[in-house]
Amino acid sequence: MRQELQIGKMMVAVAFVATALVSGCAKNVPLRTESTTSGIRAAEEAGATKVPQASLHLQLAREELELARGLAAKGKKKEAASMLLRAEADGELALALSHEDAQRVEAQEALERVRQLRKDNQ
Amino acid sequence: MKTRHFLIPIISAALVAGCATVPPSELTNARFAYQQASEGDAKQLVPAELHKAKESLNLAEESFKDDSDSQKTKDLAYVAQRKSELAMALGATAASKAREEKAEADFAQKQTAIVKQGKQDLSDAEKRNAAALAELAAIAAVKEEQRGLVVTLSGGVLFRSAEATLMPSALVKLDQVGNALQSVRTRNLLVEGHTDSQGSGSYNQGLSQRRANAVRDYLVRRGYPADRIQARGMGEDTPIANNNSPEGRANNRRVEIVIEREFPASNP
Numbered sequence: 088m089r090q091e092l093q094i095g096k097m098m099v100a101v102a103f104v105a106t107a108l109v110s111g112c113a114k115n116v117p118l119r120t121e122s123t124t125s126g127i128r129a130a131e132e133a134g135a136t137k138v139p140q141a142s143l144h145l146q147l148a149r150e151e152l153e154l155a156r157g158l159a160a161k162g163k164k165k166e167a168a169s170m171l172l173r174a175e176a177d178g179e180l181a182l183a184l185s186h187e188d189a190q191r192v193e194a195q196e197a198l199e200r201v202r203q204l205r206k207d208n209q
Numbered sequence: 210m211k212t213r214h215f216l217i218p219i220i221s222a223a224l225v226a227g228c229a230t231v232p233p234s235e236l237t238n239a240r241f242a243y244q245q246a247s248e249g250d251a252k253q254l255v256p257a258e259l260h261k262a263k264e265s266l267n268l269a270e271e272s273f274k275d276d277s278d279s280q281k282t283k284d285l286a287y288v289a290q291r292k293s294e295l296a297m298a299l300g301a302t303a304a305s306k307a308r309e310e311k312a313e314a315d316f317a318q319k320q321t322a323i324v325k326q327g328k329q330d331l332s333d334a335e336k337r338n339a340a341a342l343a344e345l346a347a348i349a350a351v352k353e354e355q356r357g358l359v360v361t362l363s364g365g366v367l368f369r370s371a372e373a374t375l376m377p378s379a380l381v382k383l384d385q386v387g388n389a390l391q392s393v394r395t396r397n398l399l400v401e402g403h404t405d406s407q408g409s410g411s412y413n414q415g416l417s418q419r420r421a422n423a424v425r426d427y428l429v430r431r432g433y434p435a436d437r438i439q440a441r442g443m444g445e446d447t448p449i450a451n452n453n454s455p456e457g458r459a460n461n462r463r464v465e466i467v468i469e470r471e472f473p474a475s476n477p
Binding site for chain 2: 177
């Protein structure tokens with residue numbers, strides 16, 4: 088009977104320690120910013136800084152990433168994750184707008200080549 | 210008075226309820242952005258991206274129902290707006306790409322047509338030249354020189370002695386030449402007048418110029434473009450035969466029509 092009581096106490100202790108460990112780890116899980124930072128880098132490499140609309144969203148993404156890091160540092164995990172979603176969305180949009188601009192220029196050049204060919208051979 | 214007391218809580222409740230259902234600006238913007246995206250190129254060209262935007266908006270709407278004014282709702286709505294804008298950007302890119310591909314296809318098609326037409330034109334021109342050459346060879350002496358094709362007409366056939374007026378028999382001859390030249394109307398012509406060595410050099414120079422002018426003017430009247438035909442008096446300076454015999458002098462009295470090359474021959 089005494090032995091059973093001791094086992095019960097041990098189990099309670101193990102459960103307590105495990106809960107403490109899990110909650111402790113969860114609190115210290117670092118903010119996963121890899122996807123956002125790589126999105127921002129991709130937008131920069133695609134020339135987002137040279138396209139006004141893309142540049143705006145790139146700047147927003149950078150600012151939101153910093154805010155997310157700040158919130159994470161203060162332990163506001165949910166708010167940080169939510170802010171990180173904003174940063175990721177703005178980074179993706181900056182990249183897409185850069186591609187759109189480059190594509191528009193290419194299409195314009197192709198149309199101009201056709202126009203010039205027609206003009207030269209009228 | 211009693212009625213007023215009764216109304217106050219009702220109005221207050223209505224106001225509270227009304228305030229509670231006013232969506233945050235982020236959600237309003239997200240709804241508007243999705244509407245714009247669904248009416249643009251995205252619907253046709255990037256439907257998967259538009260679907261993602263819709264799902265994102267649904268999440269924001271769900272959150273709004275659960276907790277209308279929460280930061281989570283605002284963040285989800287903000288992301289939903291961006292997703293719709295992303296779909297619009299990707300749709301515009303796809304539309305632009307389609308335009309570029311069509312332009313490139315048009316370019317290639319046009320180029321092929323130009324090459325084909327060029328070959329046809331060249332072939333037609335070669336045929337015309339050959340026909341003109343055969344026709345001219347039947348009328349007058351024709352020879353290929355570095356400067357082009359030279360058609361030589363005897364002066365005795367064209368003019369009376371010491372005159373620059375075309376004889377009626379010359380008109381028949383020049384009509385035939387003029388007809389043959391119609392097929393090479395894009396070529397420049399040079400009409401050269403030549404004399405024998407009888408008389409002074411200056412007289413012969415003037416006579417050869419007048420004769421060249423007479424032939425040029427007649428060919429222009431026959432329809433050859435005036436801006437493509439020049440007349441030049443060469444006097445007695447370029448004989449093709451000896452001036453000591455009557456036959457030689459007769460050969461030297463001549464008019465040469467030089468049909469210049471379309472593309473100047475390169476020097477060997």
